[in-house]
Amino acid sequence: MSSKLRVAVLGAKGRIGSEAVRAVEAADDMELVAALGRGDSLDALADSGAQVAVELTTPDSVMANLDYCVARGIHAVVGTTGWTEERLATLTGWLDESPETGVLIAPNFSIGAVLTMRFAQLAAPYFESVEVVELHHPNKVDAPSGTAARTAQLIAAARAQAGSAPQPDATATALDGARGADVDGVRVHSVRLRGLLAHQEVLLGGEGETLTVRHDSLHHSSFMPGILLGARRVGAAPGLTFGLEHFLDLG
Ligand SMILES: NC(=O)C1=CN([C@@H]2O[C@H](COP(=O)(O)OP(=O)(O)OC[C@H]3O[C@@H](n4cnc5c(N)ncnc54)[C@H](O)[C@@H]3O)[C@@H](O)[C@H]2O)C=CC1
Numbered sequence: 001m002s003s004k005l006r007v008a009v010l011g012a013k014g015r016i017g018s019e020a021v022r023a024v025e026a027a028d029d030m031e032l033v034a035a036l037g038r039g040d041s042l043d044a045l046a047d048s049g050a051q052v053a054v055e056l057t058t059p060d061s062v063m064a065n066l067d068y069c070v071a072r073g074i075h076a077v078v079g080t081t082g083w084t085e086e087r088l089a090t091l092t093g094w095l096d097e098s099p100e101t102g103v104l105i106a107p108n109f110s111i112g113a114v115l116t117m118r119f120a121q122l123a124a125p126y127f128e129s130v131e132v133v134e135l136h137h138p139n140k141v142d143a144p145s146g147t148a149a150r151t152a153q154l155i156a157a158a159r160a161q162a163g164s165a166p167q168p169d170a171t172a173t174a175l176d177g178a179r180g181a182d183v184d185g186v187r188v189h190s191v192r193l194r195g196l197l198a199h200q201e202v203l204l205g206g207e208g209e210t211l212t213v214r215h216d217s218l219h220h221s222s223f224m225p226g227i228l229l230g231a232r233r234v235g236a237a238p239g240l241t242f243g244l245e246h247f248l249d250l251g
């Protein structure tokens, strides 16, 4: 058997999944052993001897796929969105039963997005107001994006830890949705526009100044180095890792 890492891709015909298939095929240290689409039997994963499954499907499919993988000790690198506390608890329970298996969930695999989250976390306590605007292609099925939800959670946690005051907002009447979604007290606004791929702005405001942290993924290739890094590292990280930053040396 070759010493290359045996990698499978789930969601192989999708926008990011098809790019991941090409990236795994092009990686010298990896072998693509399975490429599954909706309706394909998961048994192809075990039959192919996959060591790592790259999960890039849909929020309605991801849990069943991870249940299969974790039960068989197949490590997983997950980009699919839709993560709730309840889902994470279920996954953690499965991992407790399979303690040598690693799962990486990355709300975003691009280095720029990971850094945007880090910069936002760093800046958030220094400004009175912080809001997140995410902008995506109109085929996206979930809102807000997983990245924006995670960014807002990190901002809220940083502000809570710093003892920041609640954000000023005198809104007394508003049309439903006009002020965006409330994620842990941080407003998140979702734009869906033909021509876009994946973009995010974190807007911070203080007395007499604003700071905008913006990231643009212009092509799905932006996610590939993160996916390949995750596939290489996840087997040595048993249990659940949430966020690619844990596999990066960000200082
Ligand atoms: N973490 C990250 O950096 C990124 C995450 N994403 C996320 O990845 C997911 C997929 O995004 P897109 O590729 O744009 O969507 P897409 O709709 O183009 O692709 C999803 C694919 O998964 C397939 N699929 C659904 N259930 C399946 C199953 N049980 N087994 C195998 N295949 C199955 C669908 O038929 C479809 O081909 C979304 O949740 C998206 O938010 C997308 C880009 C980057």
Ligand SMILES: O=C(O)C1=N[C@H](C(=O)O)C[C@H](O)C1
Pocket: 081, 107, 108, 109, 136, 140, 144, 145, 146, 147, 148, 197, 198, 199
């Ligand atoms: O659906 C997408 O396209 C993307 N989904 C992820 C998210 O919801 O954050 C990552 C990136 O924004 C692209």
